[in-house]
Amino acid sequence: MIITCDRVVDLAPGFVLGALDAGEMDAVREHMSTCSKSHPELREMGGILPYLGASLEPVEPPRHLRAAVMAAALEDLRSRMPAAPVQTAPQASPSPTVLEPAQAAPVVSLARVRAARSRRVVTWLTRVAAAAVIVSLGGYAVAVQADLNSAHKSQDAIKVYDDAVGQRGARSAVLAPEIGQRGAGNAVLLQSGHVVVYLSGLAPTTGDQVYMVWSSADGGPITKDGWITVDDQGSNSLQIDNVSAVDSLWLMVCLEPNRNVTAPTGAIIVTGIIWVYPPASPTS
């Protein structure tokens, strides 16, 4: 539909409010894409809209929403980092993960974002629900120990985790492997602020390689929490001290070339989230 400048003026209020029929909306857009005039009426009326939104009395959302937003952003950030293939030999040149501006925020399909987020929410819910069910049955420690015992040989490492997960008020999470990666883990956050991470099924570290644990409490900055090496049995545990998380603790384990890295640079092996404050309504 071809329309004149006068017609655009006529349609301006409905256009800025998105209240025209689809054909009229398209016609205005088409006109504006070719018209040499500036059509100030669109700017004048369109400029009001943000203040309509801002006229509402602010409403504080549930506090878990902040953590959920930041966790989703971190997950998105993580998804942009290169995932190296499983290696048993030292990495000659670990993949850098410093984000170039163009790489940092690509134009992507929001449908894909929503799908990924929905999957994450489902995954988190599944984990939280699984943990809740186990706790309610009163067999949490036994179940975890049985599972771990059957899967791994490093009894010392298991015992460290097992002792932690049986404590009152402990919150745990499964650390799930990234696609194409070898390994798995569990993590438990204690009321004392200690976090015990148990990792298993990992490829042995060689040379200066370490499995580094990175975390983000409540969607905050990513911090470097500690590292482990593993032998042929592929398992080990790690304790992190002084963790303060109100809503959630996001954990990521990367295979780093050495213990001195200050930001995640290596392949992401496993990730998971410990929910401290269960979402009231983590919608899909």
Next chain:
Amino acid sequence: MRQVAAGEIGGLETLYDRYHAVAYALALRITTETGLAEDVVQDSFLGLWRNATRYAEDKGSVKGWLLAIVRHRAIDSTRRRRNGVAIGDETDELLPAALTLPDIWPEVAGRLDAQQIRTALAKLPAAQRDAIELAYYDGLTQREIATRTDAPLGTVKSRMRLGLSSLRRELMGIGDGQGPA
């Protein structure tokens, strides 16, 4: 916003801490459902995070851009819920082109608080205010508003035009009268 565009979580935290309550208020007003509103706010901040490089300072304030995203997604989510369509099928279009138009009076608007804007809205004749709010908050077209209010389509168009023009004049008058922010 540059921090967000560079992939720095700290920048997103700053924006969230600054605008989460007004974003949630708008999402809640449109969706009328807390769960859906949370979903919209999370999606909106994530959309802002992932598309920050598309933001241009000459297209208006970050707050305005965010609220436009929230409104667009809230209306879209509400329509999908109403029509029984699963959320997740949308295109990557973030917001209607019109809503990214430059804000030509940021100096004035920057002095306004929510109460003053509400006061200006309250001064509009009820029919004009209703026409604007039905379009802005409920996502109705002019034709749908005409049906809902039992008014001729031309009348609805006139009310919308007069309402927006009056509101703009009123807001600019308030802003001008306050001196530097």
